[in-house]
Amino acid sequence: MVPYLVAAWILVASLAKIVFQLSRKVTSVVPESCLLILLGLGLGGIVLAIAKKAEYQLEPNMFFFFLLPPIVLDSGYFMPSRLFFDNIGAILTYAVIGTLWNSFTTGVSLWGMQQAGLMDKGVEAGLMDFLLFGSLISAVDPVAVLAVFEEVHVNETLFIIVFGESLLNDAVTVVLYKVFNSFVEMGPAHVQVTDYVKGVASFFLVSLGGTAIGLLFAFLLALITRFTKRVRIIEPLFVFLIAYIAYLTAEMVSLSSILAVTFCGICCKKYVEANISRKSRTTVKYTMKTLASSSETIIFMFLGISAVDTSKWAWDTALVLGTLLFILLFRAVGVVLQTWVLNHFRLIPLDRIDQVVMSYGGLRGAVAFALVILLDRDKVKAKDYFVATTIVVVFFTVIVQGLTIKPLVKWLKVKRSDHHKPTLNEELHEHAFDHILAAVEDVVGHHGYHYWRDKWEQFDKKYLSQLLMRKSAYRIKDEIWDVYYKLNIRDAISFVDQGGHVLSAAKLTLPSMPSRTSVSESSVTNLLRESGSGARLDLQVIDTVRCRRDKEDAVMHHVLRGSLYKPRRRYKASYSRHFISPDKQERQDKEIFQQNMKRRLETFKSTKHNICSSKSKARLKKDVRKKKKNDALNSELPNGKPHRSVTWQETAPVTMMVNSEEEESDSSETEKEDDEGIVFVARATDEILQGKKTSSTGCPSHWGSLDICPSPCIIPPSPTLAEKELPWKGDQDSLAVYISSETTKIVPVDMKKAWNQSISSLESIASPTGVETGPHGKKLASPVLEEEPQSASPTMPEQRTCFQFPNHVAKSGRSQSDSSPESIEQQELQPLMVPEDHTRMSPSAGPSNSRWLIQFNRPTRL
C-alpha cells in the first residue's frame, strides 16, 4: 500500500508538471515551485475534505533521507566548479558569517519582541527557543533558491554566490540547530560555558568533517570508476551509490551531510567524467536530473499539502509578522555589511544591484520546514507557533519573493547570464589569459588566487589525475581539444542535416586520436577547467547548452537507424558492423576482414599519392580544412607516411585483436585500444563514425575497439593483399594474395620482399590513376579520391568525383583491369575464400581466426 501511494504521488506531481508546462504564459510569470505549492494546497484540501483529517505531510525522515540527497548531489555534481572556486571566499563568508548573523539577530530580535509583550501569551519561549527558531529559519534553502533562480537567469557570479551560500550554510544550520536544541532540552539554566565552547568546536567538526567525508568518497568514487572498464553497465550506479553512502555516512556520524554530498559531487566529477563511458555520462546526467527534479517537485507539493494540516498550527500574528520583517531586514543588512568588507578583496566588486538581488534571493524552504517539524513539542513549548510561522515564511519567500524576483531583476537591469556556445576561440584565449595572469602574479611576486590555482593544477596533473584517471582518459584529456571535438560534431551534424553525405569514414576523419600519437605525458599545461567555458547554471534544466552532445547522439542515432543500416551494401558497411548484434558475428567478421584488407589496399595507394604531393602539403592542408570532409586527408597524410613495414607491423596485431579474446594479454596497447573504443571523447578519428557508434545501441566493448580499424594508423598494413591484387587479376589473385599474406605473416623476410614488390606494383598503378583524377585540377583531389575507396560501394560506380565509393570501384576495377561486378564480388570475397582454402583462416571462426592471425603476427613484430 505504501509503495503504491508513493508511486501515485510521484505520478500526480509529474503529471502536474506537464500541465503547468502546457501553458507557457503561466510558467513564464509564476515559478513552478509556486504552482506546485498551490497544487499541494489544493490536493491537501481535497484530502482533508474527504478524510476529515490531514493524511499526508512532509515527513522529515523522508525529506532528509530520500528527497534532499538527489537535489544536493545534482547541484554538487553539476556545479560549475571553476566559478564556484573563483568565488569561494564570498560564498563561504555569506554561508558562515551571514547565517550566523541572521540566526542570532533574528532570534534575539524575536525574543526582544516577546519581552516587550508584543506576542501572545501562548508563545512560551525563552531566549534559547527563539535562537533555535532563528537558526532554522535563517538558513537560505538550496532547493528553493535553485527552483526560483533557474528561471531568473541572473549572471553567473550572482547565481553562484547565492546558490553556493545556500548549499554551504547547511553546516552552520545543522550545528546551530543541534546546539540550541540541546540547550533548550537541557534548560537554559544548565548551560555552561564549556557547552558554548563545545558548540563552536562542533561547528568546525561538523563542517570540516562533512567536507572531509565528501572528499574521501569522491576519491573513492573516482578510483572505482577507473576500474569499471568491463562493467560499463553499472558505472552510473556507482556514482549514485557512493554519493548516497557519503550522505548517509555523514548523517550517521552527525556531520554535515549536505556538505559531504556537495563536495563529493564537485570533486569527483572531473575524474568520473573522464573515466566512465560516454553513454554512462549521459545516463548519470539524466538520472540525476530526473531524480533531482522529481524530488523537488514532491518537496514543493508536500509543502503545500502539509500546510493544510491546521491541527499543528498555532497562529500568532506578531510572531509571524516579526519573523518576516526580521529575516528580510537582517538578511539585507547582513548582505550589505559583508559585501562592504568583501569588496575590499574582490577583483570585481559586487555592486548595489547585486546586493539587492542577493538580499531578496534569500529564500527559505523545505529544510526549515523539516527542521521545525523535527522539534520536540515537549521540550519546545512554542513548537506549534514556530511551525505556523515557518510555513508562512516558506510560502511567503517562495511565492511572493519567487514571483516578484523576476520583474525585480528586470527592473533593476541586473546583468543577465547569456548562454552561448563555447567557441574554440574563447576556450583557447581564456586559457591563455589564465596563463598570463599566473605569470604576471609570479612577476609581481604576489601569490594570489591564480598562483594557487596554478599550483593546484600542477599537483592535480602530476598526482591526482594519474592516480584517478584511466591511462587512456588521462592521456587524451585536454579541454581545447574537447571543445574542438564537440564543435566538430556539431558541424558534422549540420552537414548531415543539410543533406550532405557522410558515407565514407575517411572523409570526415579528423586527425588521429591523441593517444595514438601522443608519446609522453609531460605536458606543461594542465587544463583543469571543466569543459565548456560557458558554465551552465541552470542545474535543473537539461536542454541547454551542455546537452548538445546528447542531442547529437540522438541525431546520430536516428541518422544511422534511418539510412545506414544495410550491412551488405558496401558503402554502408563501414558503419554497419556496429549494429550487427553479436549473433551475426560471423558475417561481421567476414566483412570486417574484407574491409580491413580493402582499406589497407586503398590507403596504401593513397599514401603513395600523398607522398607524391607531399611537397604541397602545407597548402593542401589549408585548402582542405575549409571543407570538413577533407579532413580525412590530413589525418591520413602523416599517418600514412611513417612507412609501411613499420606501421604494418605494429598495427596489424591491433586490428586482429579486436575480436580475439586476447584482451587479457593486456599490453598497455590493448587496454588503450579497448578503452578508446568506448571513451570516444577525444578519439579524433572520424568523429562521425564514432558518434554513431556511441549512439548505436549497446555495442559491446570489443566492438568498440573495432572502431580502430578505420583509424588511419591501421590502414597502411596488408601489403600482401594489395600487392597481389594489383599485379594479378581476378580469381587467381585471391589465391595468390592469400598465400602471400600467409607467408608474409609467417616469415617477415618474405613479407618485406612481397611488400617491396607491392609498392612497386602499386606505384605503377597508382600513377595512372593520379593522372586520371588529375583533371580535377586541385592536387588534393587525387588523394581524396584515392581515399574514398576504403568504404566504396560497388553499387554506384558512376559518381566518381563526389567522394563516393565509386571511386574505389572504379579504381579497383581499373587496377584489376576488370570492372565487372563479378570480379568485384570475387575480390571482396577473397579474404573469405582464401581462408577456406586453407581451412585455417575460416572467417566463420571469428575469434579463433583473429587469434590465429595474431599468433602469426607476433613473429613479424619480433
Next chain:
Amino acid sequence: MGSRASTLLRDEEIEEIKKETGFSHSQITRLYSRFTSLDKGENGTLSREDFQRIPELAINPLGDRIINAFFPEGEDQVNFRGFMRTLAHFRPIEDNEKSKDQNGPEPLNSRSNKLHFAFRLYDLDKDDKISRDELLQVLRMMVGVNISDEQLGSIADRTIQEADQDGDSAISFAEFVKVLEKVDVEQKMSIRFLH
C-alpha cells in the same frame, strides 16, 4: 625594504607613474621593491635573465612570451617605468574609471588594451594578424604534447575559421576583439594588486 625602495624612487617619478598607470602610491612602492629584488644586476633595469630567474615562469607555458611582452621592441632591458606600464594592463578597472574615460588617453587597463596585450602574445611578427603558424605555435605551447600536430593543425584552422571574417585566413585584432566580445575580459585579465 619598502621604505628603502621608496627613497630610491623620486617623488615626481612616482607621480608620473601614478598618472600613467593608475597605480596607487603604495602599490608603486611595493612593486618597486619587487622590481629591485628582481634586479640582480642592480642597474635599475631588468633583463630577460632577471625574469627567467623567477622559478614559476619557467614552468609557465607562455612564460617566455609574457617575458617578451615586458620588453619594448628591440630592447633587452626594461626600466621601472616600462615594467609598471606592462603591469598596468592587469589592473582591474575601477568603477570611477568607467565613467571618465572619454577625454584623455585610454587607460592602460582598458578592455581593449588588455585584449591587445593578449593579442601581442600571439602576434610574433607584429603584423597585427595572428597567422595560422603563430596560432599553432601558441597552441603547441599550451596543449603540451598530448595532441598530435595534425590535431593541432585542425584546431588552429578551426579557430581561425571561426574568427576570420575577411577571409584572409588570419585573425586581425578587430576579429580577435569580436570573438571575445562575450568574454568578461575585464575580469579575466585582471589581478588584484596589493595596496
